[in-house]
Amino acid sequence: MHNKLRIENPGRIPPHLWKAATSHGIMKLNPILTAILLASAVVPAIAKWSRLPSPVSRPTSISTVLNGTSIQESSRIGQANHLILADPLKPVALNAGKSSATLKLSRQSVVHSVSFVSEGLEGRVELALSADGKAWSQQQTSAFTPLDRLVKLSAGAAQGRFLRLDFDLVRGGSLRSFQVIGTDTDANYTVKQNADGTGAPVNFAAGIGGGRLLYINPELYGARGDAARLGRLEFPESDEKYRTAVYDFGQVRTLNEFGSVHSPRPVRLSVFAFDELPEKEDWRGRLAFDPSVFDTAEPVATIEDRKGTGVVRAKPKSAVKARYIAMRWEPDFNPPGFTVDDISINGFGDVSYRNGDTEVDTTGDGEGDTESTVKDGEGTESFKTEDGGGEDGGSGPPMMSVAPGAISAQGAGIAGAPGEEEKAKGTDPDPPTPQ
Structure with a gap:
């Protein structure tokens, strides 16, 4: 006669694994399967809203x-x-x-x-x-x-x-x-932003300027290294409503545009700006992000990908000044997994690149066109690069302009009186046409 022990699912083990390991509510586990299930219960608890390891360089x-x-x-x-x-x-x-x-x-x-x-x-x-x-x-x-x-x-x-x-x-x-x-x-780059808003476009989410990914939730534990180093976010299947990523730029940055390239599913993106990082002590006594701040904070930008094109871009009417930015994706339905392949948190600035005897200085008009000067052992060369004009020639992602007045959780964000969101002149991406 087998020994029988009734054990309740602690709530962190996926239901299908728990069902496969039980029979009529009676546990019939061998020691190896028991260890696997207990490990699956513990890891998410450790990873939830805990800081990612910050790489020395990205x-x-x-x-x-x-x-x-x-x-x-x-x-x-x-x-x-x-x-x-x-x-x-x-x-x-x-x-x-x-x-x-x-x-x-x-x-x-x-x-x-x-x-x-x-x-x-x-x-x-x-x-x-x-x-x-x-x-x-x-x-x-x-x-x-x-x-x-x-x-x-x-x-x-x-x-x-x-x-x-x-x-x-x-x-x-x-x-x-x-x-x-x-x-x-x-480490090869320095970025200086100008008061008049001129300069070359800089994606601060890509690491240039010293930005780092601090938090991701819900977290696919095995993917945290690639998320922190390369910026690709792989969210696991989850009952949570939002997929969140929090960035620290090391200093206050002036930001003009937000967006993402993500799984081609309907999703809503909300962007939050913070002067100070909302953190509290977790059950281990370590600082962890406090998600309750989203209950009262107003987003500085919001955009919805209704057709599931896999690309969104939100452009506020006034620049956002913040050190910390939180990006929150709300899928239209709970997907088996949701991936953000790349993120755009853009501002303008003069960029210097140094590597050995190569020196590159890039500036721009604050509209997208840039001019780079390259100096190396062979001499000096300058060239200009145009962004193509318009919103990707009429075939870019949907764009949303946000009226000024949305403030960050700490009372600072973009200046102006509260207002309603407005749809800017932009079009959905054209679906690929079979050739």
Whole structure:
């Protein structure tokens, strides 16, 4: 006769696991399964609203105008300059058939990986590197379907000054959030913001300027390292209403735009600004984020992706000044998992990049157009990059303008009297058209 022990589900073990491990309410567990279930109960409790480990330095993309990268040439690619603007929300249009783009990096660089978010694309892409733009070394070819959201190519630790992407597509669409990761980090950059609002666009969520991800909730515990280092947020299946990420920029920043590239599901994004981080002691006596602040705080920006396009952009009418920003996604229904591939928390500023004998200084008009000056052992070169004009040529993500007056939880945010949200002139992204 078996020993029988009735044990109640502590509430943290997924119901389907608990059901599989029980029979008519009577536990019939072997020691190994018992340990697994107890571990699954404990880990979420430890991770909930606890601070992420803060990396000493954060990898940054080496393929932007901010470190002197330019477009050497492109063929059959719409808005190829969006590849280097460091704005993950801007689309790069690709038609069916063959197309290519060649980037010139500011210096001979180690390349570990290349990635982008695919929207409806089907086919393959080949990555090649070159020291002089003449002799090319193929690194990897990756095939993908419209179901593949994130496309990533590995280059190991190959080196090159020129980087080429060759697409061969059976179905056209667009890509966003193009990144080339090498050995550069946020330590290579300094950002100075100007009182008149001029400068180059800077995505402070990408680490440039010293920004760090502090909290993510609910948290997929095994993904916290990639979230803190690379910025990709993988939220687990959860009964919680919101998916939240909290950022610390190290100092007060002037911010003009917020957005995300996320799972293509209907979702509402709300943005909150804080002067001081709302924290309290948890059951271990350690400081943890206090989510009760959201009960009374007013968002400084709100936008809804009603069609599930996978991209949103919220632009307040007046600049937000804050050190801490919380991004909250509210899916229209409880998805099995929700991923934020990239985040945009944008402001403008003069950016300096230093790496060995390479010096890059980038400024702009505060509207999106930039000018970079590159100095190295070979001399000095300057080039301008335009953002393409308009909201992605009429094919960008939905944009919401927010009336001034929404204040942060600590009483500071954007100035002005309270008002209603207004829909700016913007359009939903055009769905990819089969070619």
